Every structure is written in C-alpha cells, then in structure tokens.
Amino acid sequence: xxxxxxxxxxxxxxxxxxxxxxxxxxxxxxxxxxxxxxxxxxxxxxxxxxxxxxxxxxxxxxxxxxxxxxxxxxxxxxxxxxxxxxxxxxxxxxxxxxxxxxxxxxxxxxxxxxxxxxxxxxxxxxxxxxxxxxxxxxxxxxxxxxxxxxxxxxxxxxxxxxxxxxxxxxxxxxxxxxxxxxxxxxxxxxxxxxxxxxxxxxxxxxxxxxxxxxxxxxxxxxxxxxxxxxxxxxxxxxxxxxxxxxxxxxxxxxxxxxxxxxxxxxxxxxxxxxxxxxxxxxxxxxxxxxxxxxxxxxxx
Amino acid sequence: xxxxxxxxxxxxxxxxxxxxxxxxxxxxxxxxxxxxxxxxxxxxxxxxxxxxxxxxxxxxxxxxxxxxxxxxxxxxxxxxxxxxxxxxxxxxxxxxxxxxxxxxxxxxxxxxxxxxxxxxxxxxxxxxxxxxxxxxxxxxxxxxxxxxxxxxxxxxxxxxxxxxxxxxxxxxxxxxxxxxxxxxxxxxxxxxxxxxxxxxxxxxxxxxxxxxxxxxxxxxxxxxxxxxxxxxxxxxxxxxxxxxxxxxxxxxxxxxxxxxxxxxxxxxxxxxxxxxxxxxxxxxxxxxxxxxxxxxxxxx
Numbered sequence: 001x002x003x004x005x006x007x008x009x010x011x012x013x014x015x016x017x018x019x020x021x022x023x024x025x026x027x028x029x030x031x032x033x034x035x036x037x038x039x040x041x042x043x044x045x046x047x048x049x050x051x052x053x054x055x056x057x058x059x060x061x062x063x064x065x066x067x068x069x070x071x072x073x074x075x076x077x078x079x080x081x082x083x084x085x086x087x088x089x090x091x092x093x094x095x096x097x098x099x100x101x102x103x104x105x106x107x108x109x110x111x112x113x114x115x116x117x118x119x120x121x122x123x124x125x126x127x128x129x130x131x132x133x134x135x136x137x138x139x140x141x142x143x144x145x146x147x148x149x150x151x152x153x154x155x156x157x158x159x160x161x162x163x164x165x166x167x168x169x170x171x172x173x174x175x176x177x178x179x180x181x182x183x184x185x186x187x188x189x190x191x192x193x194x195x196x197x198x199x200x201x202x203x204x205x206x207x208x209x210x211x212x213x214x215x216x217x218x219x220x221x222x223x224x225x226x227x228x229x230x231x232x233x234x235x236x237x238x239x240x241x242x243x244x245x246x247x248x249x250x251x252x253x254x255x256x257x258x259x260x261x262x263x264x265x266x267x268x269x270x271x272x273x274x275x276x277x278x279x280x281x282x283x284x285x286x287x288x289x290x291x292x293x294x295x296x297x298x299x300x
Numbered sequence: 301x302x303x304x305x306x307x308x309x310x311x312x313x314x315x316x317x318x319x320x321x322x323x324x325x326x327x328x329x330x331x332x333x334x335x336x337x338x339x340x341x342x343x344x345x346x347x348x349x350x351x352x353x354x355x356x357x358x359x360x361x362x363x364x365x366x367x368x369x370x371x372x373x374x375x376x377x378x379x380x381x382x383x384x385x386x387x388x389x390x391x392x393x394x395x396x397x398x399x400x401x402x403x404x405x406x407x408x409x410x411x412x413x414x415x416x417x418x419x420x421x422x423x424x425x426x427x428x429x430x431x432x433x434x435x436x437x438x439x440x441x442x443x444x445x446x447x448x449x450x451x452x453x454x455x456x457x458x459x460x461x462x463x464x465x466x467x468x469x470x471x472x473x474x475x476x477x478x479x480x481x482x483x484x485x486x487x488x489x490x491x492x493x494x495x496x497x498x499x500x501x502x503x504x505x506x507x508x509x510x511x512x513x514x515x516x517x518x519x520x521x522x523x524x525x526x527x528x529x530x531x532x533x534x535x536x537x538x539x540x541x542x543x544x545x546x547x548x549x550x551x552x553x554x555x556x557x558x559x560x561x562x563x564x565x566x567x568x569x570x571x572x573x574x575x576x577x578x579x580x581x582x583x584x585x586x587x588x589x590x591x592x593x594x595x596x597x598x599x600x
Contacts, residue, residue, distance in 0.1 A: 055575075274572070
C-alpha cells in the first residue's frame with residue numbers, strides 16, 4: 001500500500017502542477033528536492049508571481065525511520081518505526097475574487113521494533129478560502145466533494161464536511177478560515193472498509209481536486225478588482241496566517257518534528273496585512289463573507 | 301502594591317504615548333477602552349499610518365477575578381483569585397532602518413479562596429528587532445538596559461540579557477527574533493529583594509524605555525531607503541509574526557484565556573511578506589543582520 005499510494009501522489013503532483021501551470025500561463029513551478037536526515041525526503045514545487053497564482057506550492061514527501069520523540073508523544077507510543085507520505089498543496093491567487101485553496105492527502109504506517117505493521121491510516125481533505133462569496137463557486141466545490149464521497153459511501157460527505165468546518169475553525173476569532181470542504185483522518189481498515197477501500201476513496205478525492213477548483217479559477221480570473229478589494233484580501237490572508245500558525249495541527253506537528261521549514265511554511269500567503277480592529281462596512285460584500293464564516297452553512 | 305503599580309503604568313502610558321506622538325509628528329494615538337466580563341479591563345492606544353510609525357500600540361490593562369481554567373492549569377493551582385496589570389507596547393516603524401521595539405512590564409497577585417495573598421511577582425522587559433544592523437544603536441539600547449539594571453544589582457543585566465536571548469528565540473528558524481534587551485519573570489520577594497525593591501527595579505526599567513529607543517529613531521528617521529530594503533523589512537516582519545503566533549507565551553496565554561483579541565494582536569506588523577525560501581545575498585547588509593540573529597552577541 002505504501003508503494004502504491006506513494007506512486008499515486010507522485011503522478012498526482014505531476015498532473016496538478018501541469019494543469020495549474022497551463023492555467024496560469026505566466027509562471028511555472030520550480031522544484032526543490034530535499035532529503036530528511038532520519039530517512040526519506042520530498043519534492044517541493046513552488047509557483048510565485050504568476051499571472052493567476054501569486055504564490056503556491058504542490059509538495060510531496062515520503063519519510064520513514066525511527067519514530068521521533070515528538071511523534072512518540074503525539075501517538076502515545078514507546079518505540080517503533082514509521083512511514084508517512086502525502087501531497088500538500090496551497091494556492092494563493094492574486095485576484096481577490098479567486099479563492100485560496102488547500103488540499104492534503106496522506107498515508108501513515110506504524111511498525112513495532114522488529115518491523116511488524118502495527119497501524120495504518122489515511123487522512124486529508126480539501127477546503128476553500130474565498131475573500132468574496134460567490135455561492136455558485138462554493139456549491140460547485142462542495143458538490144465535487146460530495147460526488148467523490150458518494151461514490152463510496154453516502155454517509156461520508158456529511159461527516160467529513162462537518163469535520164472540516166470544525167477543524168478549520170479560527171477559535172480566537174470565532175469564525176471559520178473559509179467555507180470548508182472535506183476533512184478526514186485516521187481512516188483505518190475496519191469491518192466496513194478495507195485499506196484498499198480507503199485507498200479508493202482517498203484517490204477519488206485527490207482525482208476530483210482539479211474539477212473542484214479549476215472551473216472557479218476560470219470563472220473569476222478576468223474579473224477586475226479595486227485596491228480596497230485587494231486590501232480586504234490581504235487582511236483576510238492575515239486570518240489564514242493566524243490559523244496556520246496558531247491552530248493547524250499539521251503545521252505545528254511539522255515544525256515540532258523538524259520537518260523542512262520552507263516546505264511547511266510555503267502555505268503562508270505572499271502579501272499580508274494586519275490593521276488594528278478592522279471591521280467591514282455594514283451590508284457590504286465583505287460583511288457578507290464574514291457572516292458565512294461565522295455560521296458555516298450546508299452547500300451540497 | 302497593585303494600586304501603586306497600576307498608577308505607575310497609567311502615567312507611563314501617558315508619557316510614552318505623548319512623546320511618541322510628538323516624535324511621529326503626523327499621527328496620534330487612538331484610544332479604545334474595554335472591559336473584561338470576569339473583572340477589570342484596559343485602555344488600548346493605537347497609532348497607524350504615521351510619519352514614522354506605520355503601526356504601534358501602547359496598551360495597559362488591569363484585570364482580576366476568579367482564576368480562569370487555563371490560568372489554573374498554567375499555574376498548577378486548584379482554585380483562587382488573581383489580579384494582573386501591565387503595560388505592553390510594540391512599535392513598527394515605516395523606515396526599515398528604524399528597528400521595531402517591544403516592551404512589557406507587568407505585576408501579578410494570586411489569592412486563595414478567602415482572598416489571602418498567596419503569591420506576587422513582577423515580569424517584563426524590552427527588546428529591539430532591527431532590519432539592518434547599526435551597532436551603535438544596539439549598543440546604545442543595551443547600555444540603557446544595563447544602566448537601569450546596574451542601579452539595583454550588578455548581577456541583573458547579564459542574567460536578564462541572557463534570558464531575553466533565550467526567550468525571543470525563533471526555534472524553527474534557528475535565529476533570534478531580534479538583538480534582545482532584557483527579559484525577566486517571576487520576580488518574587490526573596491531574602492535579597494522586597495516587593496518594593498522589585499517595584500523600584502521594574503519602574504526604573506520602564507522609565508528608561510524612551511531613553512533607550514527614541515535616540516535611535518531620531519538617528520535613523522530621515523535615512524532614505526529603497527523598495528528592496530522595504531521588502532527585506534516585510535519579509536523579516538514575517539519572522540516577527542511567526543515568533544508571536546508560534547512561540548510567544550504572552551500571546552498564546554492571552555488568546556487561551558479569552559483576552560481582548562485586538563489588543564493582543566496589535567503586536568502584528570501592518571504589511572508583511574512571505575516568499576518561498578528567501579535568502580539574502582552573500583556579504584550583504586541583510587546577511588550581516590542574519591549572522592547576528594543566529595549567534596546572539598554581547599552588546600554592553
């Protein structure tokens with residue numbers, strides 16, 4: 001399974017970066033290969049200052065070895081070895097009418113000291129962070145998420161949609177980071193699902209990413225925007241930074257386990273503003289977005 | 301003591317904001333009064349888009365009441381009441397040759413359930429975050445810190461200078477946030493120092509703030525800077541954000557104990573950039589700064 005999923009994310013990185021670079025038209029992805037001293041490494045692909053994408057990364061990694069102290073504490077395990085691989089992507093478009101998107105799909109294996117497989121699971125999801133609300137875009141994104149789930153089990157979408165709203169909650173602001181999507185973790189083999197079933201599900205979600213996001217980019221990329229709309233985007237990007245550095249378990253786990261800093265923090269937006277006590281005008285488009293973030297809604 | 305120190309920080313807020321507004325020449329401080337539902341409140345004073353200060357805050361608060369859950373866990377106490385007051389300031393100048401400065405002075409009392417004083421301490425310090433290194437500025441700042449310490453005890457400056465370098469360490473980057481200053485905490489009455497001794501010390505440090513910082517601003521405020529120097533400043537401000545949201549105990553404690561979000565996060569800089577894997581040119585002024593941040597030096 002680890003070979004198969006690792007192969008899958010390599011191909012997915014290729015197909016996603018090729019499509020996004022074609023879509024962007026101006027910039028291409030630059031690749032950094034890196035190695036982890038304890039075992040394994042990764043391939044970071046970054047796009048910057050493009051026609052559409054101001055900054056983004058589509059990264060894969062496959063790491064393995066003796067469980068680091070922080071992972072042992074996190075999983076409450078005394079000793080052992082691990083394997084983990086996954087793809088993480090974040091795209092920050094220039095145009096404030098195009099939402100930021102984030103996705104991650106990962107697979108984890110734990111072994112005992114003699115190398116016997118003790119635990120295995122998939123995790124991941126995808127979620128959308130708009131700066132202005134276009135309901136048709138959000139419905140489209142969620143419908144693609146729902147279709148991918150429904151092909152496997154009708155119970156999955158409502159469950160993982162809810163988990164996504166809960167996970168990407170910027171508690172100190174009492175608002176969501178964005179309009180959600182899917183979030184799932186610890187998808188272990190169980191009486192209803194084999195590890196192959198979960199592989200089929202997670203790869204179906206991965207395969208649906210471009211369909212979920214690209215049509216939104218196409219619809220919004222030529223819309224004109226003002227300096228004040230751009231400012232609102234930069235202020236909202238500040239909330240994105242706050243979530244990632246204060247609450248995101250993946251980011252904090254990566255930093256604590258000495259992950260590659262630049263690959264982890266590629267998620268941070270390029271230009272960001274913090275203004276004291278910024279409040280949108282009443283009944284404005286900016287307030288309309290905030291109202292949705294404060295009370296997550298059903299979308300599909 | 302709590303009345304006396306609270307009175308002191310109120311006057312200090314007035315004298316600092318008056319001097320800084322005079323220095324700025326263009327903007328003035330806007331005041332927000334706020335109340336804490338559990339008891340007490342604060343006075344937040346913010347300056348934005350000034351001639352010198354792009355964003356800054358000089359805030360005081362005095363809060364009290366039943367110990368919130370998070371504080372009980374933090375102090376490992378089952379129940380009781382508390383009083384805390386302090387002044388916090390952060391100034392982000394526009395000109396990248398003027399350093400950002402941060403300072404905080406605070407006093408804490410803990411009581412048992414019948415209101416008997418069980419513990420009391422002072423904490424705080426001040427520290428400088430330059431974007432370009434002017435050794436005379438850093439020496440001046442540290443000399444003012446040292447003078448304030450030496451007036452009370454020759455052992456304090458080396459101790460609190462070291463604690464400052466340790467505290468403002470951006471561990472995931474393996475570099476300091478800035479060039480340090482003083483950091484002290486849990487200054488409790490002990491055989492060598494009465495609570496009045498610590499009050500005398502902490503207020504001496506507070507009184508030395510303007511002397512430590514203003515001459516640096518005066519020296520640098522008229523220096524011309526380029527767009528690329530400004531960009532370096534915004535990238536370094538990103539490291540400031542990373543420290544405050546990932547590592548700063550004061551910020552995280554404030555957010556966890558439902559402090560006033562906008563008063564806490566006023567510390568975040570106005571315009572910030574994150575660029576993937578940004579590295580300064582070899583032997584540049586930017587690299588010179590990094591070398592100092594990676595290996596904190598003696599300055600006084």
